[in-house]
Amino acid sequence: MKRREAPRTPERREEEKDHVPEIEGRDGAAVPVLEARAVSKVFGGTVALDHVDLSLRAGEIHALLGENGAGKSTLTRILCGVHRPDTGELRVDGAVVDFHTPAAAQEHDIAILHQEPSLFGDLEVAENVFVGRQPKHGRPPRIDRRAMRAEAAALLAELGAELDPAARVADLSLAEAQLVEMAGALSRRARVLIVDEPTAALTPGEVGDLFRVLRGLRDRGVAILFIGHRLEEIFALADRITVLRDGRFVDSRAAADHDEASLIRAMVGRDVAALHVRTRVEPGEPLLQVRGLARAGVFEAVDLDLRSGEIVGLAGLVGAGRTEVARAVFGIDRRDAGTVELAGERLRTPQQAMRAGLAFVPEDRQREGVAVELPIAANVALPILGRVAFHGWLRPGRERALAREWGERLRLKARDVEQAPRELSGGNQQKVVLAKWLATRPRVLILDEPTRGVDVGAKVEIHRLIDELAAAGMAILLISSDLPEVLALSDRVLVMREGRVTAALHHAEATPERVMQAATAEAQAVAA
Amino acid sequence: MSAVARLARVRELALAGFIALLVIVIAAQNGDFLSGSNLRSILLDITLIAALASAQLMVMLTRNFDLSIGSTVGLSAVTVGMICQQHGALPTPLAYLVAVAVGLVVGLVNGFAIARLRIPSIIFTLGMLSVVRGAVYLVADGGQVNSEDVPAGMTDLATGGPFGIPPLVLIALAVALAAFAFLRWTRSGRNVYAVGSNPDAARLHGLPVSRTVVLVFALSGAVAGLAGALYLSRFGFAQITAGSGLELTVIAAVVVGGASIFGGSGSIAGTLLGCLLLGVIGNGFAVLGVSQYWQDAAYGALILLAVIADARLRAVRRPARSAAAPKEATA
Numbered sequence: 001m002k003r004r005e006a007p008r009t010p011e012r013r014e015e016e017k018d019h020v021p022e023i024e025g026r027d028g029a030a031v032p033v034l035e036a037r038a039v040s041k042v043f044g045g046t047v048a049l050d051h052v053d054l055s056l057r058a059g060e061i062h063a064l065l066g067e068n069g070a071g072k073s074t075l076t077r078i079l080c081g082v083h084r085p086d087t088g089e090l091r092v093d094g095a096v097v098d099f100h101t102p103a104a105a106q107e108h109d110i111a112i113l114h115q116e117p118s119l120f121g122d123l124e125v126a127e128n129v130f131v132g133r134q135p136k137h138g139r140p141p142r143i144d145r146r147a148m149r150a151e152a153a154a155l156l157a158e159l160g161a162e163l164d165p166a167a168r169v170a171d172l173s174l175a176e177a178q179l180v181e182m183a184g185a186l187s188r189r190a191r192v193l194i195v196d197e198p199t200a201a202l203t204p205g206e207v208g209d210l211f212r213v214l215r216g217l218r219d220r221g222v223a224i225l226f227i228g229h230r231l232e233e234i235f236a237l238a239d240r241i242t243v244l245r246d247g248r249f250v251d252s253r254a255a256a257d258h259d260e261a262s263l264i265r266a267m268v269g270r271d272v273a274a275l276h277v278r279t280r281v282e283p284g285e286p287l288l289q290v291r292g293l294a295r296a297g298v299f300e301a302v303d304l305d306l307r308s309g310e311i312v313g314l315a316g317l318v319g320a321g322r323t324e325v326a327r328a329v330f331g332i333d334r335r336d337a338g339t340v341e342l343a344g345e346r347l348r349t350p351q352q353a354m355r356a357g358l359a360f361v362p363e364d365r366q367r368e369g370v371a372v373e374l375p376i377a378a379n380v381a382l383p384i385l386g387r388v389a390f391h392g393w394l395r396p397g398r399e400r401a402l403a404r405e406w407g408e409r410l411r412l413k414a415r416d417v418e419q420a421p422r423e424l425s426g427g428n429q430q431k432v433v434l435a436k437w438l439a440t441r442p443r444v445l446i447l448d449e450p451t452r453g454v455d456v457g458a459k460v461e462i463h464r465l466i467d468e469l470a471a472a473g474m475a476i477l478l479i480s481s482d483l484p485e486v487l488a489l490s491d492r493v494l495v496m497r498e499g500r501v502t503a504a505l506h507h508a509e510a511t512p513e514r515v516m517q518a519a520t521a522e523a524q525a526v527a528a
Numbered sequence: 529m530s531a532v533a534r535l536a537r538v539r540e541l542a543l544a545g546f547i548a549l550l551v552i553v554i555a556a557q558n559g560d561f562l563s564g565s566n567l568r569s570i571l572l573d574i575t576l577i578a579a580l581a582s583a584q585l586m587v588m589l590t591r592n593f594d595l596s597i598g599s600t601v602g603l604s605a606v607t608v609g610m611i612c613q614q615h616g617a618l619p620t621p622l623a624y625l626v627a628v629a630v631g632l633v634v635g636l637v638n639g640f641a642i643a644r645l646r647i648p649s650i651i652f653t654l655g656m657l658s659v660v661r662g663a664v665y666l667v668a669d670g671g672q673v674n675s676e677d678v679p680a681g682m683t684d685l686a687t688g689g690p691f692g693i694p695p696l697v698l699i700a701l702a703v704a705l706a707a708f709a710f711l712r713w714t715r716s717g718r719n720v721y722a723v724g725s726n727p728d729a730a731r732l733h734g735l736p737v738s739r740t741v742v743l744v745f746a747l748s749g750a751v752a753g754l755a756g757a758l759y760l761s762r763f764g765f766a767q768i769t770a771g772s773g774l775e776l777t778v779i780a781a782v783v784v785g786g787a788s789i790f791g792g793s794g795s796i797a798g799t800l801l802g803c804l805l806l807g808v809i810g811n812g813f814a815v816l817g818v819s820q821y822w823q824d825a826a827y828g829a830l831i832l833l834a835v836i837a838d839a840r841l842r843a844v845r846r847p848a849r850s851a852a853a854p855k856e857a858t859a
């Protein structure tokens with residue numbers, strides 16, 4: 001659950017500021033630790049940033065907001081030396097700097113957690129945390145593995161993560177990996193910490209721990225740039241908010257001067273309802289039937305029924321086994337027991353599942369869902385080549401039309417459908433995957449975290465789309481850690497905890513409290 | 529220790545166990561196999577391979593290959609030999625130094641071309657394989673290095689030594705130990721793993737990616753040069769074909785030793801075991817009078833087995849859910 005705090009009054013803020021060591025400028029105001037002035041960046045024909053200003057002060061948490069593709073990640077990459085700006089300048093403590101490599105930015109004590117995972121799967125956790133800066137001891141100096149593991153464990157504990165520092169990162173889940181990266185950014189003890197969508201894969205508890213850590217750093221005088229799409233997180237955390245739209249600076253204000261509506265207006269340029277209201281239809285014939293599905297050590301005794309026109313939400317914390325169930329239903333992962341039937345037909349392999357009309361939009365879309373080098377059009381047409389092609393011959397015109405249609409429905413921000421997803425922003429890559437599976441027009445759709453990393457406007461758009469699809473008779477299994485989303489869209493909610501279904505609730509009885517209780521507390525397993 | 533780390537450890541044990549089994553089987557057929565002189569000859573046989581494989585492992589950890597090492601061995605051996613032929617015997621340390629320098633030059637050319645010009649290593653070093661072999665012909669100038677050209681100080685290294693272990697073997701062992709220490713205890717060594725495991729992430733972390741690639745090729749070249757001197761010490765002569773084909777045996781040893789051909793994982797211990805296994809098979813087959821063709825077939829089968837085992841190990845993990853960037857063969 002999001003952590004609501006007493007709003008910090010301006011007076012309290014002033015008090016906090018008193019503890020913060022500040023460098024006084026000529027005019028008496030604090031000189032920003034890191035500042036971007038009139039920074040522009042053009043990629044090919046895309047203007048990613050157009051004369052953007054940003055200033056980070058010591059001891060503040062500064063949120064950077066904007067729609068998918070607004071240029072947030074591009075700005076962070078410039079601030080940490082991955083890209084060089086085409087125009088404009090960067091200043092550290094008021095002095096102009098030129099970061100031509102990430103190492104140069106690191107020398108100025110700037111640390112970053114990138115949006116895309118950047119870990120080393122073959123190396124252990126501790127080494128990922130300290131890569132390039134491993135502690136040394138002895139004479140001649142050599143890497144002190146024991147100290148490195150101990151320090152990594154301490155950092156992870158600070159984040160509330162219990163991870164074996166000697167485990168290989170390739171064996172970790174997405175959420176665990178994200179914590180490892182966060183620990184790496186923290187370990188630099190930097191003066192400027194940039195975090196690009198750090199909470200996407202975390203449980204509410206982990207988010208709470210992360211925020212506690214970030215606030216602690218702020219109180220010690222660290223400047224933090226925080227990027228995210230969940231507004232309640234932004235309001236809980238940020239002191240100041242800068243908004244970008246289409247690569248341009250919109251405004252930069254104290255968080256207290258914004259409310260949800262004004263923020264959305266600044267980002268999108270118009271008013272958007274925050275949550276879509278579901279139009280409920282009477283569920284039709286049973287479509288998907290899962291009985292006694294189990295995988296040793298991962299989940300057990302999962303029963304599931306999906307009827308046409310029905311949306312069933314699968315709630316629970318990250319790591320409860322929801323993704324694993326979905327993968328087993330689709331046939332990607334081994335099952336140890338149980339059956340999966342779609343309209344009476346037994347499904348065993350993903351090929352059978354797809355032929356029978358089951359589609360699965362995976363959670364880790366950047367890795368599993370999108371061919372980053374192929375044009376968007378080819379990505380979208382990939383699962384339905386048979387339908388798009390004419391006697392085995394591809395028809396690029398049809399592919400493009402299809403991609404354009406779904407791109408519009410999802411408000412995809414791309415130059416055109418020939419662009420490669422590699423060049424898209426993180427959120428827009430996700431929309432490509434969504435488009436790809438929706439274009440198959442499946443009978444049963446499994447969505448794993450469909451709006452993770454997607455901006456507010458597009459999120460409402462996706463909710464509306466899910467609703468439309470259900471109204472048209474599709475059966476949808478919605479896995480989401482976003483509780484308001486699950487509650488707003490689902491007809492029934494199944495809650496999982498530690499590999500078991502711990503509650504099956506009708507939408508009328510599914511309150512946030514009951515779902516969270518089933519997701520966290522000791523509860524009796526109930527038959528679904 | 530994680531499950532996979534345990535598996536990897538078990539894999540090295542399995543390799544050691546397999547070698548032990550093989551030794552027992554061969555010794556049961558022919559008692560001479562375990563004689564001191566035969567064991568020494570096995571050690572001498574794998575000396576060159578072990579030194580070269582230790583360096584090749586570093587190259588392969590970065591997702592690259594160095595195919596030019598066989599030719600470099602030939603170039604350094606013939607260069608040192610021809611110098612001695614024309615200007616009289618060099619002192620042994622100087623001869624070794626010249627050999628290393630020759631190899632280092634080749635390695636630096638490889639490294640800069642691959643890191644800075646971004647030419648795939650498998651293509652560039654394939655080209656260098658031929659170019660360097662051409663240089664051997666030029667240096668030899670129609671001749672060859674005969675046994676009277678090679679300083680006695682060099683060939684002495686192949687005999688005697690403490691506990692009957694020739695100094696030559698100790699030199700190779702020192703190379704392997706240095707590689708072990710470098711890979712395990714230095715930041716540059718850990719960077720070798722990181723760069724191979726995820727080059728994009730390495731760049732984002734500000735690791736010196738191209739410097740690391742230059743470094744491993746320079747080391748590989750220098751060790752190949754050293755191996756040229758070892759070659760002269762061991763055989764006492766060098767034809768212009770000296771060292772040809774070595775690169776394949778060396779890569780085989782590294783792969784059999786459990787290193788991934790996709791970079792990022794592999795160990796010196798495994799690599800040495802891989803060398804030992806190939807050495808035992810080669811020698812054992814000769815002792816048993818099995819034809820050379822069967823030996824080649826056995827090497828081939830081992831390589832396939834090792835690659836399949838690597839693929840299976842990767843599948844055991846949850847690759848789809850893993851957080852690191854996907855592996856793609858860039859070489």
Ligand SMILES: Nc1ncnc2c1ncn2[C@@H]1O[C@H](COP(=O)(O)OP(=O)(O)OP(=O)(O)O)[C@@H](O)[C@H]1O
Pocket residue numbers: 043044046047048066067068069070071072073074075115413414422423424425426427428453455
């Ligand atoms: N390497 C690149 N080549 C071409 N275009 C790029 C590249 N990187 C970013 N862009 C473009 O720049 C724009 C801004 O992208 P950016 O990743 O900064 O967005 P973002 O605000 O981080 O979005 P999200 O919320 O989805 O992460 C997008 O239109 C994107 O397509």
Ligand SMILES: [Mg+2]
Pocket residue numbers: 072073074115196425426427
């Ligand atoms: Mg981004």
